[in-house]
Amino acid sequence: MDLKISNMDEYNNAYAMAQSNPQEFWAQMATNFQWTKKWDEVQSGTIEQADIKWFDGAQLNITENCLDRHLEKRSDQVALLFEPNDPSEETVKYTYAQLHAAVCKTANMLKELGVKKGDRVCIYMSMVPEQLISVLACARLGAIHSVVFGGFSALALAGRIEDCECKVLITNDAGFRGNKIIPLKEISDEALKMKECRSIEKVLVHKRVGSSVSMQEGRDIWWHDLYAKCSTECEAEVMSSEDPLFILYTSGSTGKPKGILHTTAGYMVWAAYTFANVFQVDEGDTYWCTADIGWITGHTYITYGPLLNGATTTMFEGVPTWPDAGRFWDIVDKHKITHFYTAPTAIRALMGCGNEFVTNKSLTSLKVLGSVGEPINEEAWHWYDEVVGKKKCPIVDTWWQTETGGILISPLAGITKTIPCFATKPLPGVSPVLMNSEGEVIETTEASGNLCIDRPWPGMLRGIWGDMERFKQTYLSAYPGKYFTGDGCKRDQFSNYRITGRVDDVLNISGHRIGTAEVEDAIDQHPDVIEAAVVGFPHDVKGQGIYAYVVTGHDCEDSIKAEIIATVNKMIGPIAKPDKIQIVKGLPKTRSGKIMRRILRKIASHEFDNFGDTSTLLDPSVVDEIKDGVL
Ligand code: PRX
Numbered sequence: 001m002d003l004k005i006s007n008m009d010e011y012n013n014a015y016a017m018a019q020s021n022p023q024e025f026w027a028q029m030a031t032n033f034q035w036t037k038k039w040d041e042v043q044s045g046t047i048e049q050a051d052i053k054w055f056d057g058a059q060l061n062i063t064e065n066c067l068d069r070h071l072e073k074r075s076d077q078v079a080l081l082f083e084p085n086d087p088s089e090e091t092v093k094y095t096y097a098q099l100h101a102a103v104c105k106t107a108n109m110l111k112e113l114g115v116k117k118g119d120r121v122c123i124y125m126s127m128v129p130e131q132l133i134s135v136l137a138c139a140r141l142g143a144i145h146s147v148v149f150g151g152f153s154a155l156a157l158a159g160r161i162e163d164c165e166c167k168v169l170i171t172n173d174a175g176f177r178g179n180k181i182i183p184l185k186e187i188s189d190e191a192l193k194m195k196e197c198r199s200i201e202k203v204l205v206h207k208r209v210g211s212s213v214s215m216q217e218g219r220d221i222w223w224h225d226l227y228a229k230c231s232t233e234c235e236a237e238v239m240s241s242e243d244p245l246f247i248l249y250t251s252g253s254t255g256k257p258k259g260i261l262h263t264t265a266g267y268m269v270w271a272a273y274t275f276a277n278v279f280q281v282d283e284g285d286t287y288w289c290t291a292d293i294g295w296i297t298g299h300t301y302i303t304y305g306p307l308l309n310g311a312t313t314t315m316f317e318g319v320p321t322w323p324d325a326g327r328f329w330d331i332v333d334k335h336k337i338t339h340f341y342t343a344p345t346a347i348r349a350l351m352g353c354g355n356e357f358v359t360n361k362s363l364t365s366l367k368v369l370g371s372v373g374e375p376i377n378e379e380a381w382h383w384y385d386e387v388v389g390k391k392k393c394p395i396v397d398t399w400w401q402t403e404t405g406g407i408l409i410s411p412l413a414g415i416t417k418t419i420p421c422f423a424t425k426p427l428p429g430v431s432p433v434l435m436n437s438e439g440e441v442i443e444t445t446e447a448s449g450n451l452c453i454d455r456p457w458p459g460m461l462r463g464i465w466g467d468m469e470r471f472k473q474t475y476l477s478a479y480p481g482k483y484f485t486g487d488g489c490k491r492d493q494f495s496n497y498r499i500t501g502r503v504d505d506v507l508n509i510s511g512h513r514i515g516t517a518e519v520e521d522a523i524d525q526h527p528d529v530i531e532a533a534v535v536g537f538p539h540d541v542k543g544q545g546i547y548a549y550v551v552t553g554h555d556c557e558d559s560i561k562a563e564i565i566a567t568v569n570k571m572i573g574p575i576a577k578p579d580k581i582q583i584v585k586g587l588p589k590t591r592s593g594k595i596m597r598r599i600l601r602k603i604a605s606h607e608f609d610n611f612g613d614t615s616t617l618l619d620p621s622v623v624d625e626i627k628d629g630v631l
Contacts, residue, residue, distance in 0.1 A: 001028040003276040003309075008415055011428070018428035025428070026054070026458060030269055033308075034069045035060045036238050039265075043456065048481050050463075050472050052456045053242050054266030061236035062245060062268045063140045066307035067100040068236070078312045081286065082129045083331050085176035085318035091335070092129060096310075099133070104234035106130075106137035109226045113168050113202040117142030117237050120247065122166035122200075123293075124148045124157055124188055126175020127317045130206045130223065131293050132303050134170045139245060142237035146247040146259070149294025150175055150182055152573040154190035156257075160249050162196035164259050164465050169200050174209040178322035185213040241265035247465045248296055250402040251515035252474060253486075253505035259465030260296075260402050267405050268308065270459025274406040274427060275305030278396050279368055280413040285338040288314035289370075290328070290346065295512075296402040297372055300459075301341060305406065320346050325353035329361040329388075339413075340388075341370030341398075343511040347380045348541045351387075358387050368413040370396045373511030374543045375501055381420040399423035399499045401485065402513070403475065405459025408432070409497050422498045429457045432497060434489060435479055450503055451489035452482040505597070507536045508544050512575050516597075519546060519578065522571035526564050528552050533587050533595050534578070537604035545579035547604035549626065552583055580604070580631045588623050590616040599623060603630050 005011050018025040023042040030039070040057030067079075075097035082092040094102060115121060121143045125131040131147075138145040148160050161169065169192070175182040185205055191197055205213065206223040215222070242263045249257040281287050287306055291297035293315075306313035314335060320328050320342075328350065332340060350357065369389050376384075376397055385395055395418055398410040408430045409423040410416075416424050426432050434442045434449035442449050453460075460483065464471040478484040488500040502508060505516040516534040523532040531551040539545035552560065561581045568576050588596045599611050603626055614620055 001031070003029060003032050003273055004280070005277050005412060005415065005428075011412060011415060011425075014428040015426075019431065022429065022455075026269065029273055030055060032272070033060070033065050033268065039241065045456070046481075047456060047476055047483060050468065050476055052460055052462060054269070054456075054458045055241040058241045058265055059238050060241070060265060060268070061140065061142075061239055062264055062304065063103060063136050064236045065268060065272075066136065066304065067096060067103060070096045070310045071100060074310050077310070079307060080129055080132065081312060081314045081335060083314065083316045083318075083335070085178065085322075087323065087327070087330065094129060101232040102129075102133050103136040103140055104232050105227055105230045106133050107140040107234040108230035109204065109223070110137055110141055110143065110168065111234075112226060112230070113204065113221070115141055115143045115168055117239075118244075119143045119168070120146055120164045120166040122146050122148060122157075122161050122169045124150060124169060124171045124184060125206065126150050126172050126177065126182060126184060126208060127292055127315055128172065128175070128206065128208055129315065132315060135246075135293065135299070135303055140234060140236050142239050142243065144244045144246055146249070147294050147299070148249070149292055150184060151294075151575050153570055154187045155194070155570060156572050157187065158191040158194040158196045159256065160259075161191065161200060163249075163256070164247050165199040167199060168202045168204060170204045170206070172206045172208045173213045174211040176209060176317055178319040181209055181211065183211065185211070189214065239264050242462065246299065248299065248402055250296075251506060251513045251518055253515055254517050255470075257515075257518070258467070258470065258474070260461050261463045261465050262405050262459070263462050266458035266460070268304065270406045270457065271300045271304040272308035274459070275301060275311075276309050277412050277427065278398060278407050278410050279339050279341070279370065280415070281306070281309065281311045281339055285367070286312045286314065286335055286365075287339040287341075288316070288331070288335070288337045289341040290316060290320070291341075291343070291372070296405075300406050320350055321353065324357065325350055326357035326361065329358050329363060332366060333362050336365035338365055339368045339370070340366060341372060343373040344371055344376040344380050345374065345510040345542055347371070347376070347384050348543075351380060351383045352541060355387050363388065363390070366393050368396065369393045370398055372398045372400075374508045375499055376421055378420050394418055397421070397423045399497070403461040404457075405461065408453065408457070409499070419496055422492070422496045424496045426497070431455045432489070433482065434491060435482075439479060445491060445495055446493045448488065448490040448500070451485045451487045451497075451499070452479050453485065454482055456483075507546060509536075509546060509575065510542045514546070514572075514576050518572060519548065519568060519576050522568045522576065523548055523550060523564055523578075525571055526560070526567045528554070528556055528560060529564070531587060533597065533600055535597055535601045535604050537580070537601070539579065542579075546576070547600075547631075548578040548581045549584050549587060549600055550581055551586060556583065582626070582629055582631050584622075584626050584629065586619065586622045586625075588626070589618050591618050600626070603627055606630065
């Protein structure tokens with residue numbers, strides 16, 4: 001059976017079969033791939049036991065499925081299209097044959113540096129082709145890639161390197177981003193000086209900007225020096241289905257970021273299946289996802305999903321508003337992009353810049369528009385539909401998470417009827433349930449509750465690196481036998497799903513996931529700070545902004561706010577920078593010492609009535625003081 005569904009009847013049939021006979025359904029889907037050895041069992045293990053396996057007993061290499069498998073038919077087709085930051089710099093294109101050769105050469109470089117199957121490799125790079133190539137080179141060797149977004153600080157990078165004990169770090173001298181240059185090698189050097197970073201043996205440095213950087217003898221190697229010497233032949237390592245493919249760190253409501261672990265075969269099938277069905281890319285189409293490879297969207301929908309389907313994928317180095325707010329649309333016209341996938345925060349930012357940046361472009365190549373990462377508001381949905389899509393392009397509002405590996409709920413382009421702000425229907429194999437406050441499944445169709453997934457799907461995370469207990473606690477314990485997403489959700493009378501946002505202490509800032517506890521810990525590092533509480537508040541462009549309430553030891557100068565921001569930049573990176581900092585005398589706490597975040601959230605959102613039950617507050621006068629000083 002072909003991966004691709006082409007009408008609503010086929011969707012209904014596929015959904016029904018994946019529910020009633022998942023083993024047979026996924027066995028049929030899996031025949032679309034190249035296996036060194038077929039599986040013994042399609043799915044085994046349970047959510048209760050936290051031992052989910054897909055295609056157990058099979059052997060494969062995902063890069064053979066992304067690259068080698070296409071060489072016969074597509075060797076001259078463009079696999080990767082790279083659009084540089086500077087519009088005057090030439091586009092770079094890799095055909096499938098060229099990408100295959102580049103991945104093999106890079107895998108050989110990693111071998112030279114001592115990388116073997118199972119080793120962890122950290123990739124801390126800007127959006128250049130070599131970043132995607134590095135990811136695939138790791139997979140070619142069976143090394144586990146851990147990509148760290150280039151906007152994270154040295155400390156955040158060091159923490160991630162330490163947690164999974166990476167052996168090699170791949171970085172750039174520096175990266176271009178709009179009118180900024182990000183000194184990636186310098187940040188890497190700073191990270192590697194920290195005691196946490198002892199596991200790194202070699203640093204491979206790709207030259208992008210030409211910045212002067214210091215190279216440590218014996219440790220640091222220039223990409224171009226080694227690349228030139230390496231062969232374009234590299235046999236793919238034979239991997240077992242459940243061998244780890246990658247780790248990707250993401251924030252939770254408590255503690256340090258978690259290393260989400262994805263394994264080989266299930267992730268591959270899920271990435272390919274969801275890409276094929278949600279986007280409905282055809283031969284000759286050019287697909288572009290604007291995410292960074294440092295996030296899960298860039299893993300599944302820039303790298304693996306498109307290449308597994310033999311599509312042409314686009315990578316953009318820059319930002320949507322540089323040199324001006326028409327940059328995305330210039331690129332769409334330049335490359336005749338047919339499928340465009342971005343985040344609501346970018347849509348809102350561009351919407352605010354005026355329609356003229358869009359209406360003076362042609363955009364006639366566009367067929368499908370996608371949205372990901374956060375709830376899209378009604379105004380942005382309509383603007384995207386009317387001004388960008390000219391009401392001719394279906395919008396696929398795709399709901400998923402780092403943990404889910406790929407899209408779980410989304411319209412299928414041109415097939416599912418779209419509804420503004422609704423992710424609509426689950427993909428075949430996805431069984432969403434809404435839970436009430438008693439922890440029971442809500443049986444009525446029209447309902448709202450906490451969103452859980454009732455049975456394993458192939459792309460499901462298999463664990464948290466080094467911490468299986470936390471994996472069980474975070475996702476599998478709240479509702480026994482179910483995967484808990486952390487999201488609230490509404491279901492309409494026709495069983496369409498609308499995601500309403502996180503129900504835990506995770507913030508979604510411009511589509512980036514940030515834990516309130518992480519930001520609080522960072523702020524606490526400032527020597528004058530006694531205590532801090534961080535909440536989200538509605539923000540026109542970012543979706544949510546960060547509001548920090550900070551208790552200081554003594555009367556501080558106003559400059560403390562800038563210092564706090566600098567501290568957060570240092571501990572996490574600019575993405576976690578508070579938008580508003582209110583210095584307060586105390587935080588609203590219960591007699592047992594728990595901060596009443598509900599009240600802080602309301603004040604930050606300028607909702608001053610109805611704080612709910614405040615009778616357990618230790619000192620109710622604190623609330624008035626905070627309210628009076630609100631920003
Ligand atoms: O709250 C949901 C929101 O983003 C969270 C997952 O974040 P992350 O793991 O960083 O992955 C982002 C890219 C997949 C979810 O728990 N989210 C993601 N997509 C949507 C969304 N909220 C509403 N609508 C979406 N389409």
